[in-house]
Amino acid sequence: MSLTEKDKAAVKALWAKVSKSLDAVGAEALGRMLLVYPQTKTYFSHWPDLSPGSAPLLSHGKLIMAGVTEAVAKIDNLSTGLLELSELHAFKLRVDPANFKILAQSVMVVIAAMFPNDFTPEVHVAFDKFMSNVALALSERYR
Amino acid sequence: MVKWTDLERSTVRAVWEKVDIDEIGPQIWARVLVVYPWTERYFGSFGDIFTTTAILNNTKVAAHGKVVLEALDKAVKNMDNMKRMYAALSLLHFQKLEVDPDNFRLLADCITIAIACKLKSALTPQVQATWQKFLAAVVEAMSSQYY
Numbered sequence: 270m271s272l273t274e275k276d277k278a279a280v281k282a283l284w285a286k287v288s289k290s291l292d293a294v295g296a297e298a299l300g301r302m303l304l305v306y307p308q309t310k311t312y313f314s315h316w317p318d319l320s321p322g323s324a325p326l327l328s329h330g331k332l333i334m335a336g337v338t339e340a341v342a343k344i345d346n347l348s349t350g351l352l353e354l355s356e357l358h359a360f361k362l363r364v365d366p367a368n369f370k371i372l373a374q375s376v377m378v379v380i381a382a383m384f385p386n387d388f389t390p391e392v393h394v395a396f397d398k399f400m401s402n403v404a405l406a407l408s409e410r411y412r
Numbered sequence: 413m414v415k416w417t418d419l420e421r422s423t424v425r426a427v428w429e430k431v432d433i434d435e436i437g438p439q440i441w442a443r444v445l446v447v448y449p450w451t452e453r454y455f456g457s458f459g460d461i462f463t464t465t466a467i468l469n470n471t472k473v474a475a476h477g478k479v480v481l482e483a484l485d486k487a488v489k490n491m492d493n494m495k496r497m498y499a500a501l502s503l504l505h506f507q508k509l510e511v512d513p514d515n516f517r518l519l520a521d522c523i524t525i526a527i528a529c530k531l532k533s534a535l536t537p538q539v540q541a542t543w544q545k546f547l548a549a550v551v552e553a554m555s556s557q558y559y
Contacts, residue, residue: 304541
């Protein structure tokens with residue numbers, strides 16, 4: 270499901286709007302993911318505090334959003350552009366790639382709640398496709 | 413069988429109270445068709461559902477959204493009995509409508525997003541967790557008669 274020029278434009282426009290609240294979106298998305306999909310907590314047993322608003326959550330949310338921002342910038346070539354991130358997830362973090370979809374859904378719920386007028390069905394499908402492509406690029410080095 | 417606490421029951425009801433079926437039903441169904449276009453395969457009788465504009469203006473799409481939310485209303489009022497309550501509907505979706513049950517999960521995701529647009533910050537992380545637990549139970553009940 271490759272991105273059309275229209276999809277890419279929609280994603281860039283959405284992300285420009287979201288960028289002003291990036292830290293909040295990141296922290297919210299991560300916090301919700303851990304609560305709504307408790308199996309994801311298994312990757313964060315080294316954190317003392319998994320509650321919403323906690324320090325590890327805030328800093329890690331920032332990190333993840335920085336990754337998505339990088340993906341938006343490299344939207345024309347995600348599979349080569351995200352190779353390093355893929356290696357990180359594949360060899361170091363060893364995150365089951367099924368979780369990329371889960372995080373994507375969490376991010377979208379937060380964006381829908383914070384930017385309801387911008388997250389129209391057309392923007393939703395473009396962003397969903399984009400996140401699927403990001404997931405694919407992140408899975409590139411897994412096996 | 414899924415166990416519900418009193419807090420979970422009241423949370424689901426509180427979310428549902430904010431949902432106007434006539435308003436949100438059409439929105440949800442439009443999202444399903446736009447975001448997951450392969451679902452068009454089930455709606456050959458709906459006329460033009462092949463562009464976003466057509467989908468957003470299609471009265472049959474809007475009507476179907478309301479039908480689905482009216483069925484969801486039954487689950488809100490019968491949280492302990494979903495499997496039995498949806499048995500006939502599940503069988504219908506399997507035998508007659510031949511719907512891939514993975515689509516129930518896609519629909520659930522669209523419902524949550526449409527509700528997020530409506531409720532905004534009122535859909536707190538805790539409320540979202542409870543709401544998605546509820547929808548997962550609905551999806552399971554709707555998939556239960558597939559064999």
